[in-house]
Amino acid sequence: MNFQTSISYLKGVGPSRAKLLGKELGIFTYADLANFFPNRYIDRTQFYKIRDLQINSADVQIVGKITGVKSVKQKRGSRLVAQFVDDTGHMELVWFRGVKWIQDSLKINVPYVIFGKVNFFNGAFNMPHPEMELLSDYKKGFKISMQPVYRSTEVLSSRGVSNRVMQKMQQQLFTETQGKFGETLSEKLIRDQGLISKNEAMFNIHFPQSQELLTKARQRLKFEELFFIQLQLVVKNLTNKRKNKGFVFDKIGDYFNGFYSAYLPFELTGAQKKVVKEIRMDLNTGAQMNRLLQGDVGSGKTIVAVLTMLMALDNAYQTALIAPTEILATQHFNAIDELLAPMNIKVRLLTGSSTVAQRRVIHEELENGSLHIIIGTHAVFEDKVLFKNLGLAIIDEQHRFGVAQRAKMWMKNDLPPHILVMTATPIPRTLAMSVYGDLDISVIDELPPGRKTIKTIHRFDSNRLSVFKFIKDEVGKGRQVYVVYPLIKESEQLDYKDLMDGYESISREFPLPDYRISIVHGKMKSADKEYEMQRFVKGETQIMVATTVIEVGVNVPNASVMVIESSERFGLSQLHQLRGRVGRGADQSYCILLSGVKLTKEAKKRLQTMVETNDGFKIAEVDLELRGPGDLMGTQQSGVLNLKIADIVQDSQVVYTARKAAIQVAHSALGHKDPAYKNIWATFGEIMKNRSIWANIS
């Protein structure tokens, strides 16, 4: 027997229960069972007397005997009622399910320990479906000061795996294995982090000997869990650096210097400079860059992208910039083309709407190398698109591109291009560390100077007229305004109706010829969308009515008001992204959140957070608290976050320390003399399976 042995061999389990455990709880082996931790504990140090019972007392434990059992017919089926007594009084135990089976198994006049919730009915106390065990068995079990409660056993208790059965299986496991798990952390790490040993932690998590030991057990297991996640990510990052050789961009030449000295439209912020430096260092190491660039909305990522492209150009390499939507790709193209206009650099746009003739030219120029920068959507990923020498791929908005697509970029050349992923959706640091821990991360944590904080106001729908009045005043001052409607897949039709109704009422309120209105939504042809967008960008229209297609990246500095309709239906990061469409110029900007009066607790918190802060990272933290990490990152990455005991929000401090420790251990493993680590890169999977090996490294 070892910990990889099938659970069906554990005494008392057998094939059919093993199947149930596997299917419902993912427990296949001894190790799986041992790592199936309780999710809460009940104090079972206390024993009650029947005399002291009160109505609705929960978690009551009593020692007594059954004096008689009868089954009572009721409308449907029957219920089983047992008389239960101790030396102070009597009460009833009641069952509504499994009557026959329970009736046969109950023993009369033998001491039991019963546990459960107490009700009062027909002048007597009763306990429905008590957990019960013969006192003699109870005394034989492991001593514990708190009773563990295992997740999901409620669902399975009617199928033979009650909490009590789960506890018994754990006891059996600890008896058979003597609870010898093998240490997975080094002595030094255990000492430095003030942890208890693996065996002690595992025992106390299932059989807490005291509150103090339980706390320590949880600490130890949380650290271990986060440590091994970080270790995997850190090793993956180091492995990639070794394995994925990259182009060496060692020249900073005329393109970069020429642009920087003559055409940079503004002084870079300190944060932008820092990030450019980080990227420059990456490009020069001989390894492929895999860097995530996080910057809040409007923090100025575009210029960083441009400077990186110029580094590629100075070393005679091409660049591809890929955006998730056509609007965004077009906008990037316009911005970058304009920035680079005075330079002798060829930039082109490739999207789903590019014509066959345009594509032909682009394909040709990319292949012969005369095209320096291609900006586009997924169309750039197509197999037909070949590059002469793609040296850099910049990917905007990581969330919307699968990692597979990222990998596909690599196949376009002998060596993979350097990769810079940009995201305007701030991710809390702990989450970024856990999900993107294999990437290097840069953060632009400073906004360009002179930005005025956007004033955010929450108003109920009934105040719409005063909001219209406000819009009129702003438009009167020459500003432009967005009015955004939600578009949720499930109620798409209704949403479109809301949008069109809204458009109509705004058209009535803001009539021609004084006002001109654009409308953009997902059902329009992309050429029409583009046309409407451009009218707004050029200032030909003053109001833009839209769905969330404008969520990311749209840059119209003259727009100073963002009105969000039904704002209670948006997620926090979406609200923040939308708000980021204003406040991009020198004027005071406003975000008005309209909502109904009835708000859920969470919706209230979201709107309140928006009113209180403009800081994307703070907003991301609240979002993480409200939604949990799985939801935040989408199912795609939730695997990494499928944590057994740690919690990325609550245990953020542990994430930091675990990462620090993992970096140290990974580097030590690299320099380790033992042959087991010699080729750590190749054998990592094996070393992860047998985690005890890591206990030898510090």
Ligand SMILES: Nc1ncnc2c1ncn2[C@@H]1O[C@H](COP(=O)(O)OP(=O)(O)OP(=O)(O)O)[C@@H](O)[C@H]1O
């Ligand atoms: N250092 C700077 N000083 C002054 N203005 C700047 C600076 N950096 C960027 N800007 C300006 O700030 C605005 C926002 O920059 P940019 O579009 O690059 O933001 P972003 O990070 O891409 O934001 P988003 O993700 O919201 O599009 C642009 O108008 C840009 O010209």
